[in-house]
Amino acid sequence: MPTADSKRIALDWTKAHDVIPLERQLNDTMPQIIAAKRSLCAGSGKGSDFMGWVHWVEDHAPKLLTDVKTLSERIASHSDALVVVGIGGSLLGTKAVYEALTHSFAIANPTQFQRRPVLFWAGHHVATDELNELLDVLDQFSPSLLVVSKSGTTTEPALAFRVLKQYLDDRFGAREASARIFAITDPESGTLLKLSQTHGYPALSIPRNIGGRYSIFTAVGLLPLAVAGINVNEFLEGARQARLDAVGEKNEAPESNPALCYAAIRNALYKEGYKIEALCHWTPKLRAVGEWWKQLFGESDGKGNTGLFPASAQFTTDLHSMGQYFQEGERHLFATHLRVLDESSLSRGAQKRKIRIPQAGLADGFDYLTGQNLEQVQHEAISGTSLAHADGGVPTLIWDIPELSPFWLGYWLYMNMFACGVGGLARGVNPFDQPGVEAYKTNMFALLGKPDLAEQTVQIRARLERGQRLRSLGLTQKR
Ligand code: PA5
Helix, strand or coil, X not given: CCCHHHCCCEEECHHHHCCCCCHHHHHHHHHHHHHHHHHHHHCCCCCHHHCCHHHHHHHCHHHHHHHHHHHHHHHHHHCCEEEEECCHHHCHHHHHHHHHCCCCCHXXXXXXXXXCCEEEEXXXXXXXXXXXXXXXXXXXXXXXXXXEECCCCCHHXXXXXXXXXXXXXXXXXXXXXXXXXXXXXXXXXXXXXXXXXXXXXXXXXXXXXXXXXHCCCCHHHHHHHHHXXXXXXXXHHHHHHHHHHHHCCCCCCHHHCHHHHHHHHHHHHHHCCCCXXXXXXXXHHHHHHHHHHHHHXXXXXXXXXXXXXXXXXXXXXXXXXXXXXXXXXXCCEEEEEEEEEECCCCCCCCCCCCCECCCCCCCCCCHHHCCCEHHHHHHHHHHHHHHHHHHCCCCEEEEEEEECCHHHHHHHHHHHHHHHHHHHHHHCCCCCCCHHHHHHHHHXXXXXXXXXXXXXXXXXXXXXXXXXXXXXXCCCCXX
16 A cells, blocks of 8 residues: 655556556657646746746745735634635635545534634525525624635626625625625726725735636635635645646656646547546545536636546445446546545544444454454555456546645645646647636626627527427426
């Protein structure tokens, strides 16, 4: 079993190579990967306006920590809950790190296990039910709002903000409500910037040259994580170390640069016809990391009708739902496992303990496991699964992360951003824009009657109403 002693991140691609020999493909791909890496580091090439994140963690983020500390202490001094209002890159990274480092059962005993202030999420959908239920619980807290939106014009957070601001106004009065609202947005323009200037909301900024899904190491992630008591210095330190490991000129061989190796293997497998990559995590605490990862790669890669489709799975849970497909479904997917070597949780209030399988006298057929650590079972489950999937024709990569800590999460998230930028540039796409996201918005705004889209409103309504309506109706009608 690999141990956490080495405290290094590693990417093992043996079980990808077993399925499809990758040496030639890697040799062919590496020159483009290295060229892409150099242009990313130099801030040149496609999407150069949005490469600010590459050196940000070294050159600027450490200076931001003082402001982050001051503001987070101010929020925590009067609030025991912070509602983070945002969507996509303005929320997913924070949620990923928060959930990975927060006790899974905090709800059962908030005093002992919950982070204070607790973070809640809003503005990441337009579903009535969840926002309604959030309003139900906010009365039990003394909450603040943190609105995060780079553009300041995104519908989902803008609407949730209106509702939540109204809640604060009604509960505390407009003056105190204003003192409970904080913003993170563009430093120079946008509605949210204007709003915060008009109403005096303290605001931190997202640098112009950093896009949403690459912004976790700006105030976007650092402020709310600091409010929740997560060690953001260590988190940033992990990212700084990952940058050093990724950018070094002497360090461009796949054996010693996991970010480049990962980018090269993803591109090589895509060329070989593997169209789907599934990130398989082995603890429910990493579910939201899967969501962050899907946004990062999905929005960055999916351009010009090309790109790997990023999916995620929670193992062993999903081996009992998706395992059959992995093993015997269509051979167009590869798996990337996320293995945490030291699984004793570092969440607030959690005890570090090894769970051993007890002698239970149950005659249930599991006596041969008596005395073993559950971690050992997990380890063999990962090894056995990757072998079985590879035997079934699924190229399989394994990331080894020493432990779930701010440092290693920071390291892994940065390295994925780097691999994503490099891989996209090497394929010739711009990994930093997302023009396709606008299509649904235009339709929705037109249907909602946005004044400057009056013409489209008529056309879109006509398109929706035109032609035969194809439906299949259930027979039973409840009276
Ligand atoms: O990666 C991106 O830039 C996007 O996914 C954004 O993060 C997302 O659309 C939210 O945008 P904004 O922060 O402008 O509200």
